[in-house]
Amino acid sequence: MPDSSLSLALVQLPCSDDIEANMQNTMRRIREAAAKGAQIVILQELFAWPYFCREVDERFFDWAEAVPGPTTQRLEKLAGELEVVIVASLFEKRAAGLYHNTAVVIDADGSYLGKYRKMHIPEDPGFHEKYYFTPGDLGYSVFSTRYGRIGVLVCWDQWYPEAARITAMMGADILVYPTAIASLPEEEGELAERYRNAWQTIQKSHAIANGCYVASVNRTGTEGTLSFWGHSFVSGPFGEVLAEAGTDEAVVWCKADLQVLDRHRTTWPFFRDRRTDTYGPLASRWLDDDDT
Amino acid sequence: MPDSSLSLALVQLPCSDDIEANMQNTMRRIREAAAKGAQIVILQELFAWPYFCREVDERFFDWAEAVPGPTTQRLEKLAGELEVVIVASLFEKRAAGLYHNTAVVIDADGSYLGKYRKMHIPEDPGFHEKYYFTPGDLGYSVFSTRYGRIGVLVCWDQWYPEAARITAMMGADILVYPTAIASLPEEEGELAERYRNAWQTIQKSHAIANGCYVASVNRTGTEGTLSFWGHSFVSGPFGEVLAEAGTDEAVVWCKADLQVLDRHRTTWPFFRDRRTDTYGPLASRWLDDDDT
Numbered sequence: 001m002p003d004s005s006l007s008l009a010l011v012q013l014p015c016s017d018d019i020e021a022n023m024q025n026t027m028r029r030i031r032e033a034a035a036k037g038a039q040i041v042i043l044q045e046l047f048a049w050p051y052f053c054r055e056v057d058e059r060f061f062d063w064a065e066a067v068p069g070p071t072t073q074r075l076e077k078l079a080g081e082l083e084v085v086i087v088a089s090l091f092e093k094r095a096a097g098l099y100h101n102t103a104v105v106i107d108a109d110g111s112y113l114g115k116y117r118k119m120h121i122p123e124d125p126g127f128h129e130k131y132y133f134t135p136g137d138l139g140y141s142v143f144s145t146r147y148g149r150i151g152v153l154v155c156w157d158q159w160y161p162e163a164a165r166i167t168a169m170m171g172a173d174i175l176v177y178p179t180a181i182a183s184l185p186e187e188e189g190e191l192a193e194r195y196r197n198a199w200q201t202i203q204k205s206h207a208i209a210n211g212c213y214v215a216s217v218n219r220t221g222t223e224g225t226l227s228f229w230g231h232s233f234v235s236g237p238f239g240e241v242l243a244e245a246g247t248d249e250a251v252v253w254c255k256a257d258l259q260v261l262d263r264h265r266t267t268w269p270f271f272r273d274r275r276t277d278t279y280g281p282l283a284s285r286w287l288d289d290d291d292t
Numbered sequence: 293m294p295d296s297s298l299s300l301a302l303v304q305l306p307c308s309d310d311i312e313a314n315m316q317n318t319m320r321r322i323r324e325a326a327a328k329g330a331q332i333v334i335l336q337e338l339f340a341w342p343y344f345c346r347e348v349d350e351r352f353f354d355w356a357e358a359v360p361g362p363t364t365q366r367l368e369k370l371a372g373e374l375e376v377v378i379v380a381s382l383f384e385k386r387a388a389g390l391y392h393n394t395a396v397v398i399d400a401d402g403s404y405l406g407k408y409r410k411m412h413i414p415e416d417p418g419f420h421e422k423y424y425f426t427p428g429d430l431g432y433s434v435f436s437t438r439y440g441r442i443g444v445l446v447c448w449d450q451w452y453p454e455a456a457r458i459t460a461m462m463g464a465d466i467l468v469y470p471t472a473i474a475s476l477p478e479e480e481g482e483l484a485e486r487y488r489n490a491w492q493t494i495q496k497s498h499a500i501a502n503g504c505y506v507a508s509v510n511r512t513g514t515e516g517t518l519s520f521w522g523h524s525f526v527s528g529p530f531g532e533v534l535a536e537a538g539t540d541e542a543v544v545w546c547k548a549d550l551q552v553l554d555r556h557r558t559t560w561p562f563f564r565d566r567r568t569d570t571y572g573p574l575a576s577r578w579l580d581d582d583d584t
Binding site: 119120140165169170195202238239269273280281286288 | 411414416427431432434448451453454455457458461462463486487489490493494500530532559562563565566567569571573575576579580
């Protein structure tokens with residue numbers, strides 16, 4: 001039987017305050033991954049930027065750019081030259097005073113396939129994303145690339161089974177999550193491990209519930225008080241971890257056989273039995289109060 | 293600080309073809325659990341019945357009964373005497389030719405609080421439930437007991453994040469899953485372990501996504517070609533396993549502190565950020581086809 005597996009490469013890097021240096025470092029890693037046979041390269045959230053959302057400061061808005069725009073042009077050129085699919089997360093300036101946390105997919109012929117704007121925006125100590133990003137208004141998105149149908153979600157989206165489900169029902173074989181998740185100083189030790197385990201568990205559950213692959217790419221390194229914990233990983237449709245990084249800079253390699261998903265879902269037929277007639281309440285905010 | 297923890301007891305048993313013997317064995321276990329301080333006792337799916345759904349045979353319909361009915365009356369008496377909450381799963385006869393897989397909750401004063409009819413019904417080799425059970429039509433349910441708000445779901449429901457989410461939004465602090473899940477002979481070894489890990493992972497994910505406890509009670513023992521794998525467990529809101537059985541007959545003990553959930557959800561605010569405006573497609577069967 002011919003090998004129908006795809007080669008995924010997840011690029012997990014630290015970022016400095018020098019955006020161009022981060023960009024160059026990432027592009028070098030993409031070249032190296034392609035040279036080793038990667039077909040789909042997935043970058044971390046806001047891959048070329050330091051995680052500026054740890055502070056509330058208007059000067060960081062100057063770092064946003066049009067999408068598509070200068071960065072996607074560079075990535076298109078690279079993707080076409082190397083014949084790799086690239087998933088990249090960018091800081092989008094849409095209009096004066098209107099910014100998004102946006103991911104793009106570029107096909108292996110260098111063509112820009114489209115963008116996804118992060119739907120669920122966090123706002124927590126060290127993660128002031130609601131200050132910077134307007135929640136996405138493009139809906140959920142699946143992109144048909146040369147190598148497979150990729151559903152793109154971003155970081156905080158990963159805690160929402162709703163987002164994974166809708167994206168899977170749109171035809172995704174792989175859900176990818178560019179991510180920037182870190183421990184705060186008060187969360188070291190056992191608590192940090194609890195958060196990290198929960199982070200992996202919830203994403204594995206999306207692979208199980210939807211009979212697909214999940215690839216999650218986190219950044220690494222320390223920025224201010226945030227310790228990005230890396231541990232980028234790929235889960236198969238049983239929720240089994242197929243490949244995983246540690247906390248250091250790394251490229252995670254994984255083979256993913258999209259051909260197995262058809263039979264997997266047929267013999268484990270969760271989609272057959274969804275009670276779509278009963279899911280209307282999911283569009284509610286909460287159900288046990290009398291909110292009058 | 294006073295101990296605000298609840299004591300849960302999950303009763304994991306094998307079943308013979310003798311329903312009255314299974315009933316007596318279960319009631320003895322409930323008495324023992326109560327004597328040791330259990331406040332909420334959770335029984336496995338179809339707790340007094342052999343797992344007849346492994347065969348397609350009309351004679352098994354004779355085993356169904358009204359709910360509430362003779363079995364709930366016995367459990368009400370026991371619950372009131374012992375001052376324990378009991379969650380029990382029964383084979384309900386609703387009318388001629390109309391049967392459900394139904395769970396009931398009985399409060400610690402012996403009062404019958406109501407029932408939940410299993411919404412997602414499987415039909416797979418060894419699990420012919422669609423032959424026996426009409427899918428539930430009561431919606432999702434949360435029961436306010438003396439010791440806490442319990443959301444009840446049953447077995448195959450556990451693979452559906454939608455069911456867990458709606459039940460949590462109705463105010464459940466604990467999601468309970470009476471279960472009958474087994475390995476088939478061809479699934480021994482690594483494959484059996486993959487299924488069991490997936491089974492635990494998806495349920496842990498419901499605890500994480502919804503900031504609640506999850507208690508899942510599986511049966512054990514061999515019935516025909518089915519090897520019920522036990523491994524009843526309780527997960528906390530980080531998806532951490534607080535208590536777990538092996539494959540043998542067992543009572544799983546667990547302390548669950550419902551007071552911690554308020555602060556847990558406040559500092560990990562998934563409910564704050566749900567994009568309810570974008571979840572309409574969850575009520576669809578599938579999204580990438582042009583079904584005309």
